[in-house]
Amino acid sequence: MRMISPEWKWAAALAPAGETEYIVVHHAAAEGPAEAVHAAHLARGWSGIGYHFYVRLDGTVYSGRPLGTIGAHTAGYNSRSVGVCFEGNFEVRAMPTEQLAAGRELVAYLRGLYPKAKIVRHRDLDATACPGKNFPFEAMTGGALYRVQAGAFTDRARAERYAERLRAAGFADAYVVG
Numbered sequence: 001m002r003m004i005s006p007e008w009k010w011a012a013a014l015a016p017a018g019e020t021e022y023i024v025v026h027h028a029a030a031e032g033p034a035e036a037v038h039a040a041h042l043a044r045g046w047s048g049i050g051y052h053f054y055v056r057l058d059g060t061v062y063s064g065r066p067l068g069t070i071g072a073h074t075a076g077y078n079s080r081s082v083g084v085c086f087e088g089n090f091e092v093r094a095m096p097t098e099q100l101a102a103g104r105e106l107v108a109y110l111r112g113l114y115p116k117a118k119i120v121r122h123r124d125l126d127a128t129a130c131p132g133k134n135f136p137f138e139a140m141t142g143g144a145l146y147r148v149q150a151g152a153f154t155d156r157a158r159a160e161r162y163a164e165r166l167r168a169a170g171f172a173d174a175y176v177v178g
């Protein structure tokens with residue numbers, strides 16, 4: 001995982017967070033660097049970038065608010081959650097492979113840090129479309145990245161053979177569903 005940790009200048013001291021109960025994924029609904037998110041959040045009168053991590057389309061991960069401090073990303077949950085934002089608008093576009101791979105790594109890393117935390121989408125906690133209908137939540141947080149839909153094949157044996165070929169090609173997580 002390529003991680004960049006900018007020296008953010010906070011407009012106000014960041015408050016310590018409580019226990020992490022949720023890891024919340026968001027989309028930016030826009031494209032641009034982490035610095036632009038920081039500037040936009042400062043302009044809203046916040047202390048600075050509201051997320052703990054920002055994952056760019058090319059898979060580069062930026063740290064935002066330090067873990068253990070309160071973020072600004074999910075109303076009512078900020079003191080007990082870690083916020084991860086993905087560059088892009090996944091209401092309209094698909095997620096690049098590099099960004100999905102970085103997201104999987106980051107989620108796995110956070111799961112290790114907070115084994116009891118639940119991984120959710122912003123829309124699971126609030127009335128919002130975030131992180132967009134094309135956000136690959138299952139692929140990012142599930143145990144398997146390649147799910148072969150049995151219904152897409154004439155019979156299940158064919159689906160199983162296809163999954164086998166994927167595994168032989170190096171996709172160790174491929175399995176059949178449905």
Ligand SMILES: [Zn+2]
Pocket residue numbers: 025026027073122128130131
């Ligand atoms: Zn959101």
